[in-house]
Amino acid sequence: MHLIEIQDLSFAYPQLAALQDISLHMDTGEALCLVGPNGCGKTTLLDHLIGAHSMQKGRIFFEGKDFRKLRTKELAKRIGYVPQSRRNTFPYRVLDFVLMGRTPYTGVFASPDENDRQIALDALEEIGILAFQDRIFTQLSGGERQLVILARALAQKTPLLLMDEPTAHLDFAHELMVLETIVKMIKTQNLSVMMATHFPNHAFYLQSNGVPTRVVMMKQGKILQIGQPDEVLTVPNIEKVFGVNSRILSIQNGQSGGMKTIVPVKTANQSERMIICDKIG
Amino acid sequence: MRQNRLKKQLLILLLMASLILPACSSGQSSDQKTSVPTTLVSDTHGREVAVPNEMDSIGTLFAVAGHITTMLGEGEKITAISNGLRRDKLLLEICPSIGESVIPKVSGSINIEEVLTADPDLLFIDSEIATFEKETAKFDKLHIPYFVVDFNSIVEQQFLVQQMGIALNQEEEAQAYNDFYTDCIERVERIVATIPMEKRVRVYHSVNEATRTDAPDTLPADWLTIVGAINVSLDDPLEFTDNKYFASLEQIMMWNPDVILVNEDGVDEYIRTKDQWQTLNAVIHDRVYLMPNGISRWGHPTSIETPLAILWTAKTLYPDYFEDLNVEEAARTFYREFFEYEISDELLQQVMIGKGMRNIK
Amino acid sequence: MAPLEISQKKQSTQRILSVVFVLLPLVFIVITMFIGRYPVSAQMVIDTVWSKVTGIPVAVPDIAQTVVWDIRLPRAILGALVGGALAVSGASLQGLFHNPLVDSGILGVSSGAGFGAALGIILFDNVVMIYVLSFIFSLTAVFFSYLIGRIYSTVPNIMLVLGGVIVSSIFSALISFLKYVADPFDQLPTIVFWLMGSLANADYREISISLIPILVGTLGLFALRWRINVLSLGDKEARSLGLNTRVYKMAVVVCTTLATAGAVSVSGIIGWIGLVIPHIGRMIVGNDNRYLIPASMSIGACFLILIDNVGRMLTGSELPLSILTALVGGPFYVYLLKRTKGGGW
Numbered sequence: 002m003h004l005i006e007i008q009d010l011s012f013a014y015p016q017l018a019a020l021q022d023i024s025l026h027m028d029t030g031e032a033l034c035l036v037g038p039n040g041c042g043k044t045t046l047l048d049h050l051i052g053a054h055s056m057q058k059g060r061i062f063f064e065g066k067d068f069r070k071l072r073t074k075e076l077a078k079r080i081g082y083v084p085q086s087r088r089n090t091f092p093y094r095v096l097d098f099v100l101m102g103r104t105p106y107t108g109v110f111a112s113p114d115e116n117d118r119q120i121a122l123d124a125l126e127e128i129g130i131l132a133f134q135d136r137i138f139t140q141l142s143g144g145e146r147q148l149v150i151l152a153r154a155l156a157q158k159t160p161l162l163l164m165d166e167p168t169a170h171l172d173f174a175h176e177l178m179v180l181e182t183i184v185k186m187i188k189t190q191n192l193s194v195m196m197a198t199h200f201p202n203h204a205f206y207l208q209s210n211g212v213p214t215r216v217v218m219m220k221q222g223k224i225l226q227i228g229q230p231d232e233v234l235t236v237p238n239i240e241k242v243f244g245v246n247s248r249i250l251s252i253q254n255g256q257s258g259g260m261k262t263i264v265p266v267k268t269a270n271q272s273e274r275m276i277i278c279d280k281i282g
Numbered sequence: 283m284r285q286n287r288l289k290k291q292l293l294i295l296l297l298m299a300s301l302i303l304p305a306c307s308s309g310q311s312s313d314q315k316t317s318v319p320t321t322l323v324s325d326t327h328g329r330e331v332a333v334p335n336e337m338d339s340i341g342t343l344f345a346v347a348g349h350i351t352t353m354l355g356e357g358e359k360i361t362a363i364s365n366g367l368r369r370d371k372l373l374l375e376i377c378p379s380i381g382e383s384v385i386p387k388v389s390g391s392i393n394i395e396e397v398l399t400a401d402p403d404l405l406f407i408d409s410e411i412a413t414f415e416k417e418t419a420k421f422d423k424l425h426i427p428y429f430v431v432d433f434n435s436i437v438e439q440q441f442l443v444q445q446m447g448i449a450l451n452q453e454e455e456a457q458a459y460n461d462f463y464t465d466c467i468e469r470v471e472r473i474v475a476t477i478p479m480e481k482r483v484r485v486y487h488s489v490n491e492a493t494r495t496d497a498p499d500t501l502p503a504d505w506l507t508i509v510g511a512i513n514v515s516l517d518d519p520l521e522f523t524d525n526k527y528f529a530s531l532e533q534i535m536m537w538n539p540d541v542i543l544v545n546e547d548g549v550d551e552y553i554r555t556k557d558q559w560q561t562l563n564a565v566i567h568d569r570v571y572l573m574p575n576g577i578s579r580w581g582h583p584t585s586i587e588t589p590l591a592i593l594w595t596a597k598t599l600y601p602d603y604f605e606d607l608n609v610e611e612a613a614r615t616f617y618r619e620f621f622e623y624e625i626s627d628e629l630l631q632q633v634m635i636g637k638g639m640r641n642i643k
Numbered sequence: 644m645a646p647l648e649i650s651q652k653k654q655s656t657q658r659i660l661s662v663v664f665v666l667l668p669l670v671f672i673v674i675t676m677f678i679g680r681y682p683v684s685a686q687m688v689i690d691t692v693w694s695k696v697t698g699i700p701v702a703v704p705d706i707a708q709t710v711v712w713d714i715r716l717p718r719a720i721l722g723a724l725v726g727g728a729l730a731v732s733g734a735s736l737q738g739l740f741h742n743p744l745v746d747s748g749i750l751g752v753s754s755g756a757g758f759g760a761a762l763g764i765i766l767f768d769n770v771v772m773i774y775v776l777s778f779i780f781s782l783t784a785v786f787f788s789y790l791i792g793r794i795y796s797t798v799p800n801i802m803l804v805l806g807g808v809i810v811s812s813i814f815s816a817l818i819s820f821l822k823y824v825a826d827p828f829d830q831l832p833t834i835v836f837w838l839m840g841s842l843a844n845a846d847y848r849e850i851s852i853s854l855i856p857i858l859v860g861t862l863g864l865f866a867l868r869w870r871i872n873v874l875s876l877g878d879k880e881a882r883s884l885g886l887n888t889r890v891y892k893m894a895v896v897v898c899t900t901l902a903t904a905g906a907v908s909v910s911g912i913i914g915w916i917g918l919v920i921p922h923i924g925r926m927i928v929g930n931d932n933r934y935l936i937p938a939s940m941s942i943g944a945c946f947l948i949l950i951d952n953v954g955r956m957l958t959g960s961e962l963p964l965s966i967l968t969a970l971v972g973g974p975f976y977v978y979l980l981k982r983t984k985g986g987g988w
Contacts, residue, residue: 051883077885084880090741091875091930104873105885110866112933157884365960388960391836391843394714395681396959398706410832415770416844417836424709524835525827 002065004029004161004193005050010059012045019045021222023059027195029160032187032212034204035197036234037219038243043197045222047163050195051082063161077105081159083150085166095141095149096134099124102156117156124155127189128182144175151182155190162186164196168203184210201239202262204230209260218242234263244269320427323449326442327412327430333449334427337403340450342367343387346584347406347431349577350443352377353459353586353620354452361400362386369641372633373577376623387411394420404449406431410525436467436504439588459620466589466612467508470596473603474510483599485511486529486539486564489583490546492553493534495520497527501583509596514539531558538563541599542570545579547637571598575639576613577621590616610634660928664941668723671948675719676711678952680959683707713846721845721853722951723944725906726916728857730943731936732899733917734924735864738871738932739895740804746917747903750807750896753914754814755784756907761821761834773837774852774908781904784810785896840911840965842951853909860902861940867895868936875932913964915972916943922979 003026010023020042027033035043048054049061052073061068063079071079081102102124103117113121125131130148133141138149147167154162167183168176184207186192196203201216208214208230216233218225220242226233239247246266251259320332341362342348348367351357357377365388367373367380374381386396392411409432411417421428429449433439440460447456487496487506495515496502506513514537520527529537542564544550550572553559564570574580574587574594581591593612597604610630617625625633632638677688687703691711694701733746747753759780763773791806818838825831864871870891873881878888903917920943921935927942928934947964950971954962 048879051879053879053882073882073887074885077883080883082880082883084883091738093872093930097872097931097933101873101876101884104870107869109870112869163883384959386959386961388958391839391841391961391963393680393843393955393959393961395679395710395955398681398710410836413829413832414836416846419846420714420844423713424706522823522827525831 003027003062004031004064005195006062006065008060008062010046010049010056010061012049012054012057019222020049023222023224025217025224025227027193027215029193030187030191030213031193032204032207032214033193033195034201034207034214034216034230035195035219036199036201036204036216036242037225039199040221041219041242042222043219044165046219047082047165047195047197050080050163052076074105077157077159079159079161081154081157081162083147083154083162083164083167085169090139092137092139094134095130095136095138096121096125098138098149099134099153099156102153102158105157120158121152121156124152125149127155127186128152142175144171144178147171147175147179148182151179151186155186160191161193161195164194166197166199168198168200180206183207184212187212201230201234204234205261205263230261234261239263239265240269321448323429323445325429325445326432326438327409329430331404331427331429331449333429334403335451337450339400339402341386341397341400341402341405341426343392343411344406344408344431344584345370346578346586347429347446348380349373349586350446351406351450352380352577354447354450354455355622356450356452362397362402362405364388370577371639371641372629374641375629376577376617376621392417392420394424397426398424402426404429406446408432433584434500436463436501436508436588439501440464455620462616462620463589466592469607470509470592470604474508474596474600477510477600477603481600482510482512483541484514484537484539485541485543485599486514486534486537487581488542488544488546488549488553489526490549491528492544492549492556492559493528493531494526495529496583497522501585501588502581505581505588505592506595509592509599511541511595511599534559535561540564540567540569543573543581543595543598544570545573545575545581545636547572547575547640572636574613574634575636576617576633579636579640587613587616657928657934660934661937664938667941668727668944668948671945672716672719672723675722675948675952676715678956679710679715680956681707681710683710687711717847717850718842718845718951719948721850721909722842722948724850724853724857725842725910725913726920726947727940727944728861728902728906729913729916730920730924730939730946731861731864732903734921734932734935734939735867735871735895735899736917737921738875738935739892741875741877742804743922744918745804747899748811748912748914748917749804750788750900751784751810751814752781752900752903753907753912754811754818756781756904757838757912758784758814758817758821760837760908761818761825764830764833764837765821765825777908778856778904780814781907782900784814785900789896838911839963840913841961841963842910842947843955843961845909849909853905856901856905856908860898860900860905863898864895864902865936865940867891867898868932871895871932871936910964913947913968915965915968915976916947919972919975919979920946922976 006026008024010020012020023046035046037043049056056069063071099121100113100117103113103120107113122131125134128148128151130152133149138146141149168179171179180203183194187194204214204216214230215227216230217227218233218238225242226238236247236249239245246269248264248266250262250264252262253259319335321335322330323333325331338359339361340351340356340359342351342360343362343364345364345366348360348363351360352373358379360380361383363380363383363385365385384396384400386393405421405426405428407428407430409430412430418428431442433442440463443456443459447453485506487502489495496513497520498516503513503516515529518533520529540563542553544553550570553570554565559565573591576587578585578587580587580594585591590613593607594609597607597609613633614625614630617623677685687707688711690701690703691708695712729747736745736747737743756777759777760773763776788803788806788810791809792803795802822831822834825834870886873884873886874888874891881888921939923942924935924938928938950964950967954964954967
């Protein structure tokens with residue numbers, strides 16, 4: 002039995018078909034990277050998995066259970082969600098923000114109790130930001146905020162985490178920090194992660210850090226190919242999906258061995274830039 | 283922690299309970315106010331008011347009630363007033379103690395505690411307050427008898443004065459005023475009947491504001507008819523807001539009155555100088571008149587000097603027919619007889635001109 | 644371990660604050676019994692209260708007893724109820740729509756209630772019907788705001804607020820229309836009085852009328868206060884955290900409507916409290932609705948009692964409440980905007 006199984010999922014907005022016949026599955030301990038350009042349907046797919054859309058066609062199973070039979074609260078005990086860096090909210094304290102991860106476990110009219118507070122503190126400690134607990138969420142940097150959101154997802158104690166561009170708008174160092182934290186979470190908490198990303202390199206990063214990783218390459222609401230990063234993230238596929246000419250390099254990286262990375266070289270149909278690029282090359 | 287929350291919630295419930303509790307134990311206030319001998323007098327709303335026979339404090343929360351009370355010789359007992367009363371210069375000149383009264387109402391609700399500081403034996407209120415059950419409930423609760431003052435015609439005004447005369451134990455004085463009132467009407471009516479219709483003057487009556495005017499079934503409509511004026515605003519629909527009637531400028535253009543009567547100092551100037559009004563006959567022929575202002579603005583919908591307004595307007599509209607009518611002397615007699623006040627020539631002139639007789643708010 | 648100590652200190656401060664928030668409105672109510680234009684000595688006030696609570700007659704003039712027990716006390720209690728209800732509704736809606744510029748007036752509650760009352764005055768000459776209709780129409784107004792909000796479902800919050808603005812102005816127009824057709828000598832003054840917003844006529848009957856909707860509404864919001872935190876994150880995240888957003892949003896809106904309608908139906912329309920008080924609360928206890936909701940309740944209650952006392956003490960005549968709340972609330976709001984630089988929420 003798969004952790005998640007999606008069968009023939011289709012979804013259309015009034016003017017636009019967003020998903021067409023999506024079928025895929027993922028298993029516990031795995032990282033599934035949804036790769037594709039803007040508007041390819043990644044976010045719509047994730048939205049289905051958090052129950053934000055009512056399903057039009059197709060079926061989704063969580064550990065064999067039909068999605069439609071899971072109530073919002075039960076779903077939230079199984080699937081956590083890490084959004085893109087948040088738009089402004091009320092300036093909550095970090096600990097209070099992380100406590101919100103405990104919502105599915107509190108009664109209708111109740112507030113989190115001491116036990117929930119301990120879990121939230123543990124989550125902060127796990128991520129390594131216990132010192133943030135009394136700071137104000139909105140006054141943190143983008144990267145710090147993202148770590149707090151990861152802590153909240155951890156406090157939610159779900160076997161599966163969905164992430165929608167978790168490193169969008171982050172600087173170099175913070176992007177890496179968030180990725181390192183994700184790797185740590187997968188390894189120590191036995192989590193599975195489904196991650197939508199613009200950056201195919203994230204898949205190589207996860208793989209080279211010992212996370213069993215598969216890539217789902219999407220274009221215009223359809224799945225192009227599913228497989229190991231090596232099989233899917235190829236120069237022809239990158240050109241097909243992103244319209245970018247690229248090279249794939251291997252980097253020798255001390256103990257952990259090799260890591261691959263995609264270097265975009267030029268967009269496919271702008272020939273005048275080729276000269277410059279070739280000179281650099 | 284859970285226990286703490288429970289405690290907190292309990293505390294809040296207790297707070298709520300303590301709020302509810304008093305509500306359950308109300309209504310035991312006893313009715314032991316020492317009973318004083320009273321007389322039943324019906325007010326203008328037909329209520330039977332138990333008015334104490336002996337009174338030393340009277341509240342007049344409607345200006346005209348203050349005027350009438352003063353006229354009936356009880357002005358010095360007034361202890362609570364509405365804001366308007368303090369603006370009437372001549373009244374304060376006649377009865378200065380009114381200026382020391384408390385003012386429990388400007389607009390809006392009555393501050394009942396302020397009324398209580400005056401401890402009135404009887405309260406005169408206007409019909410607006412009277413229609414608001416909540417306000418009158420306060421008087422009932424505190425056993426303050428209240429008398430509703432409401433009138434929209436000469437007959438009703440005379441009835442009011444008569445009833446207030448009974449209430450204040452000054453029936454003769456009231457009757458004398460009403461007789462004078464009737465005399466003035468008859469005197470004018472007799473002559474007006476001889477004025478042919480084609481000589482009747484078309485009049486526009488501005489009340490406080492340039493475009494505010496008279497509707498049918500109001501006191502001004504009544505007395506303007508008596509003086510033989512053709513009141514232009516009576517036959518057209520008017521805009522009604524905030525209990526006042528307004529004409530539109532275009533309506534006034536269409537009516538094109540021969541005479542404009544103004545009751546508020548300054549409005550006459552406005553009409554004479556404002557561009558839009560310049561095409562009117564009344565303005566062209568310089569027949570825009572500011573009405574006199576004594577204790578009240580003569581001719582105002584609640585004016586106590588309506589009989590004088592009748593004389594003045596008759597003379598103003600038809601000077602040829604009322605040559606031997608001396609309005610000034612009539613006014614002098616009026617203030618002497620009914621207010622026991624000998625008005626100086628200087629002040630009388632000011633009253634007749636109508637300027638500067640109201641204190642600034 | 645340092646952070647934990649800070650947290651514990653914070654907790655004890657919060658405990659003290661909770662006690663203060665519970666006691667403060669009671670203190671204000673008690674103080675109100677002692678002040679007013681009519682001179683009643685402190686001893687008389689205490690004797691009156693003693694007599695009323697124990698039933699033992701005391702030698703206090705009837706009139707003083709009435710002033711303390713039937714005028715000042717119900718006024719203070721109603722002020723506490725109305726102020727608390729308006730403030731807590733404002734705080735909840737601000738959280739729900741993650742918009743600090745919102746209060747219950749924004750959903751059309753007030754103008755709906757005003758219309759209902761005016762209709763009640765014209766159709767039935769019956770006080771109970773006035774309350775009932777004002778209540779029904781405040782719910783109707785919110786319902787229409789909500790329908791408009793759903794026309795364009797991708798930005799439901801903005802649409803809901805827009806819907807509220809539209810519904811508010813339509814109901815305001817309808818109120819003007821009713822004033823136009825009302826009997827000028829009988830009904831119109833009553834309508835004007837009703838719309839003015841005043842506690843001057845508070846009595847125990849009004850308290851008992853407004854108590855149930857206000858209590859149900861505020862206690863509902865109090866119970867939901869943690870969920871309002873989660874709802875303030877936006878639909879998608881709230882849903883991913885296990886909240887059925889549609890149900891909970893509806894619950895919050897219904898509770899705020901109950902509380903506000905209960906308040907407006909007895910006191911008329913009083914502005915600014917729902918907007919400003921929650922921000923004072925934010926300055927004291929922060930933005931966590933677990934603390935903000937009870938704090939707003941308490942501060943709102945105290946604020947309205949205070950304002951009402953000022954209104955009846957400042958001059959001999961009653962100064963309308965909305966004038967005072969606007970005069971205090973407006974500048975304070977500017978100060979808040981300056982302090983938070985317009986976007987620090």
